[in-house]
Amino acid sequence: MSLSLSRTQVTQVIIPQFSGAEAGAVGRYSYLGDSVLGIAKNLILQPQLILGKIFSLDNLGYLILLLAPVIWGISLRTLTSLVPGIPCLALNILADYQPQKDLVHQYSLPLLPFLILTIISTLAAGKGWLQNKRAIILWSLVTFLSLAKFTHFGGKYLESVDTWQATKQAIAQIQTRDPVYTTAQIAPHLTNREIIYFTNETATPVNLNNFTYILLNARHPGWASSQAFANKLVSQLQSNPNFQAKVQNNDVYLFVKKPS
Structure with missing residues (x-):
């Protein structure tokens, strides 16, 4: 027997039943409404509410952080591989919650498989800004050293x-x-x-x-x-x-x- 649940059943029945409240992340979109249905309604009927959130310096910085390590492997012809990741990206961009706009927390992790697929498709098609293996390795190394919290491995991660x-x-x-x-x-x-x-x-x-x-x-x-x-x-x-x-x-x- 298979069990199939819609998003409405999850957010309007299961979560309220067991938590006694709306889905926990509703507060991160409070400028759109105080419930899942209210937020969905305002997204459609009042799109002007999200314009100030989408076109912001926080989101610009987030996109730079997200794409900088892999920008060399993204081309217009292979962007279709990123389509399944759009819901995750939209949630992070629309959120009024800073941890969803950095690479320290887990919120961008669901995008990783689709970014990797895009790079694979780009390399297979012979496209991309970088073709030389050494250049790709150098770019990856520089972005890792720039963005990774590698110092934590000798400090924060070992403090206990x-x-x-x-x-x-x-x-x-x-x-x-x-x-x-x-x-x-x-x-x-x-x-x-x-x-x-x-x-x-x-x-x-x-x-x-x-x-x-x-x-x-x-x-x-x-x-x-x-x-x-x-x-x-x-x-x-x-x-x-x-x-x-x-x-x-x-x-x-x-x-x-x-x-x-």
């Missing part, structure tokens, strides 16, 4: 390596798919479950008793959190009779809810 073993030990202790509360960095390693929340000190406080496992890194609390917030949670859990500490190692704490 000192607690890596303790974190790995704690993750190994989570052997069921019961609800988990953890940091934004650890959450991707535990997403094979129905309920998982990451620590966020600016969000509405969660009820810790709703979780079976709570995994915290007080030294590296992760995105949207802080050491003060993480230490506060640790203190609350240490005094909570419903939880017991399963792992306490190198500022990494795993608390497990006691059986009822």
Whole structure:
């Protein structure tokens, strides 16, 4: 049996049913409306609303960042390969949210396969601004060094390596798919479950008793959190009779809810 869902069913039925609200990204297009249907309606009936957003310096800079590494391999005859990527590009250009207009975040990733297909088509047709292999490699190297956050590999990406073993030990202790509360960095390693929340000190406080496992890194609390917030949670859990500490190692704490 096959299951086919329309975009309307997803945005108007499934997402509101499980989240209790509109699709989460609606706020990034608030200048067009406060709902998916309202935004779609205004796109058609009030196209003047988007002109100021499309023709902006932010979008010009975004397109330069996006195309600079591969501009040598794009030709008018092979632009059809980019057509499937237009919805993604349009969402990013229309968004009133800066992370959708850079290469640091994931929002432009769906465009990558179509850019690669365009380059392949251009090279196969013998077109493109650059034909020499050495020139292509040099251009790619220069743009990589200019745009890639390669310095992160020796800094930001390794800042929590000192607690890596303790974190790995704690993750190994989570052997069921019961609800988990953890940091934004650890959450991707535990997403094979129905309920998982990451620590966020600016969000509405969660009820810790709703979780079976709570995994915290007080030294590296992760995105949207802080050491003060993480230490506060640790203190609350240490005094909570419903939880017991399963792992306490190198500022990494795993608390497990006691059986009822």
